[in-house]
Amino acid sequence: MKTVRTIAELRAELGNARAAGARSVGFVPTMGALHRGHLSLVDASHAENDVVVLSIFVNPTQFTEASDLAAYPRQEAADAALAEEAGVDLIFAPSAAEMYPAGFATTVRVTGPLTETLEGAGRGDAHFDGMATVVSKLLLAVQPDAAYFGQKDAQQLLVVQRMVADLGIPARIVACPTARDSDGLALSSRNVRLSAAERERALGIPRALERVAAQLAAGEHGVSELRNTAVDVLAAAGIEPEYLAFVSPTDLTPVTVVTDAVLCAVAARVGEVRLIDNAVLNPATAGEKE
Amino acid sequence: MKTVRTIAELRAELGNARAAGARSVGFVPTMGALHRGHLSLVDASHAENDVVVLSIFVNPTQFTEASDLAAYPRQEAADAALAEEAGVDLIFAPSAAEMYPAGFATTVRVTGPLTETLEGAGRGDAHFDGMATVVSKLLLAVQPDAAYFGQKDAQQLLVVQRMVADLGIPARIVACPTARDSDGLALSSRNVRLSAAERERALGIPRALERVAAQLAAGEHGVSELRNTAVDVLAAAGIEPEYLAFVSPTDLTPVTVVTDAVLCAVAARVGEVRLIDNAVLNPATAGEKE
Numbered sequence: 001m002k003t004v005r006t007i008a009e010l011r012a013e014l015g016n017a018r019a020a021g022a023r024s025v026g027f028v029p030t031m032g033a034l035h036r037g038h039l040s041l042v043d044a045s046h047a048e049n050d051v052v053v054l055s056i057f058v059n060p061t062q063f064t065e066a067s068d069l070a071a072y073p074r075q076e077a078a079d080a081a082l083a084e085e086a087g088v089d090l091i092f093a094p095s096a097a098e099m100y101p102a103g104f105a106t107t108v109r110v111t112g113p114l115t116e117t118l119e120g121a122g123r124g125d126a127h128f129d130g131m132a133t134v135v136s137k138l139l140l141a142v143q144p145d146a147a148y149f150g151q152k153d154a155q156q157l158l159v160v161q162r163m164v165a166d167l168g169i170p171a172r173i174v175a176c177p178t179a180r181d182s183d184g185l186a187l188s189s190r191n192v193r194l195s196a197a198e199r200e201r202a203l204g205i206p207r208a209l210e211r212v213a214a215q216l217a218a219g220e221h222g223v224s225e226l227r228n229t230a231v232d233v234l235a236a237a238g239i240e241p242e243y244l245a246f247v248s249p250t251d252l253t254p255v256t257v258v259t260d261a262v263l264c265a266v267a268a269r270v271g272e273v274r275l276i277d278n279a280v281l282n283p284a285t286a287g288e289k290e
Numbered sequence: 291m292k293t294v295r296t297i298a299e300l301r302a303e304l305g306n307a308r309a310a311g312a313r314s315v316g317f318v319p320t321m322g323a324l325h326r327g328h329l330s331l332v333d334a335s336h337a338e339n340d341v342v343v344l345s346i347f348v349n350p351t352q353f354t355e356a357s358d359l360a361a362y363p364r365q366e367a368a369d370a371a372l373a374e375e376a377g378v379d380l381i382f383a384p385s386a387a388e389m390y391p392a393g394f395a396t397t398v399r400v401t402g403p404l405t406e407t408l409e410g411a412g413r414g415d416a417h418f419d420g421m422a423t424v425v426s427k428l429l430l431a432v433q434p435d436a437a438y439f440g441q442k443d444a445q446q447l448l449v450v451q452r453m454v455a456d457l458g459i460p461a462r463i464v465a466c467p468t469a470r471d472s473d474g475l476a477l478s479s480r481n482v483r484l485s486a487a488e489r490e491r492a493l494g495i496p497r498a499l500e501r502v503a504a505q506l507a508a509g510e511h512g513v514s515e516l517r518n519t520a521v522d523v524l525a526a527a528g529i530e531p532e533y534l535a536f537v538s539p540t541d542l543t544p545v546t547v548v549t550d551a552v553l554c555a556v557a558a559r560v561g562e563v564r565l566i567d568n569a570v571l572n573p574a575t576a577g578e579k580e
């Protein structure tokens with residue numbers, strides 16, 4: 001495994017790999033602080049491609065809070081060891097100056113409900129502008145056959161899919177299931193910042209999603225009822241959500257009665273740490289109450 | 291020569307061409323109504339590449355006046371004949387629905403003086419947003435080795451160069467000199483809308499640029515003096531410029547004393563027709579007055 005820091009080196013390495021017979025390149029973009037969730041993306045990429053590129057770049061432009069950027073864990077040596085063990089062939093770990101040289105002035109922006117709701121409402125326009133811009137730049141740098149994103153960041157995935165389709169960036173975007181710890185907590189690089197007590201409380205989030213899924217499966221299709229259930233479970237864990245949304249899993253428009261798949265998405269602070277989680281839920285197909 | 295209307299067909303044709311041994315693809319993006327200016331871009335592309343793709347797409351999102359969009363000349367059959375004669379191999383002439391299918395929500399935006407001044411000030415943000423978005427989409431569709439743009443749209447060229455560098459779109463951007471009629475008028479698809487009398491008046495624009503160049507060569511480096519000259523020449527032709535700018539040819543920041551190359555750019559309406567023209571001028575290197 002090799003680590004490169006410039007787009008020129010990256011392209012040279014990938015050009016060599018393709019010249020040596022690699023038929024496809026898979027790409028896993030990350031902000032480092034790798035955990036089993038990232039490694040599941042590497043596994044998916046490994047299964048489908050000859051070469052796996054993993055990027056590590058804590059993208060300053062998608063952070064809307066300086067404190068969150070400063071606190072974001074950075075552990076490149078540990079990440080490299082994990083990546084190598086998981087079968088990554090090439091790490092691309094550019095500096096901010098490589099990605100945004102002096103005079104940089106371009107933004108890729110996705111407009112509408114995909115970016116204005118949920119994380120967009122909570123974190124401001126700049127978050128998705130920064131994310132879409134860096135992902136398009138990374139996709140154009142790596143030129144992968146496929147790129148792997150986690151369903152945990154469901155809205156990010158939708159924004160990337162929209163942007164890639166709209167601009168015609170020639171890469172397949174692959175959605176991978178959210179990886180969870182055995183207690184149900186969605187894996188996140190931010191979890192390391194939770195105290196033991198906070199982590200215990202944070203389990204209210206997956207528990208709320210599970211209870212909603214169970215209630216839906218039992219035939220409750222009304223979103224206000226489902227929402228009340230989730231709010232109660234979260235409150236019992238001392239969590240007041242920043243948002244708790246029941247929306248279309250394709251365009252994030254609000255749902256009031258669940259007749260088709262619905263995305264239930266939550267963001268909440270537990271202590272100082274902002275966590276997100278979600279589940280795509282399907283209504284019961286038999287024995288519903290209406 | 292073949293004409294294709296979808297990105298899928300375009301990629302299939304270019305894939306075949308590359309498989310058949312074409313080593314490089316040159317690309318000339320146009321809005322049709324081809325004239326000798328466009329054909330000079332085709333010539334440049336032809337000289338450097340095995341395959342030449344020309345796109346014809348009157349991009350609605352870069353027009354900020356509905357009347358200008360409606361009046362923009364459309365003559366695809368004539369364009370195809372001219373293109374074929376000039377050696378174009380493939381015309382890409384998509385519909386608006388092909389470029390902007392339902393749900394399209396992505397904008398590529400270049401911010402700062404490159405887009406906020408001159409044409410950006412006169413035509414509004416939407417013009418360069420629309421242009422940068424469609425050019426990035428076209429470049430990603432064609433994936434050319436090089437793309438050819440006219441110096442006549444000097445600001446457009448700078449915005450494209452910035453956007454391509456910033457996002458790392460893997461295409462070389464080639465600037466080609468402004469083509470002019472024998473009377474000096476810069477070639478433009480809009481010229482056909484000028485009456486004979488308007489066309490005579492429009493010659494004030496290249497005449498102003500020539501007079502400024504001569505005065506600069508004679509040692510006058512003060513922009514206010516140079517501007518007065520240009521304003522007088524334009525006024526003599528009954529033209530009041532929308533802007534008459536002396537700016538850096540690399541970042542469009544204003545120049546007050548010409549010590550290095552300067553871009554003199556003009557926009558003006560002659561009758562109903564909005565014309566632009568420019569010249570990159572160099573100060574005299576000997577015998578200047580200071």
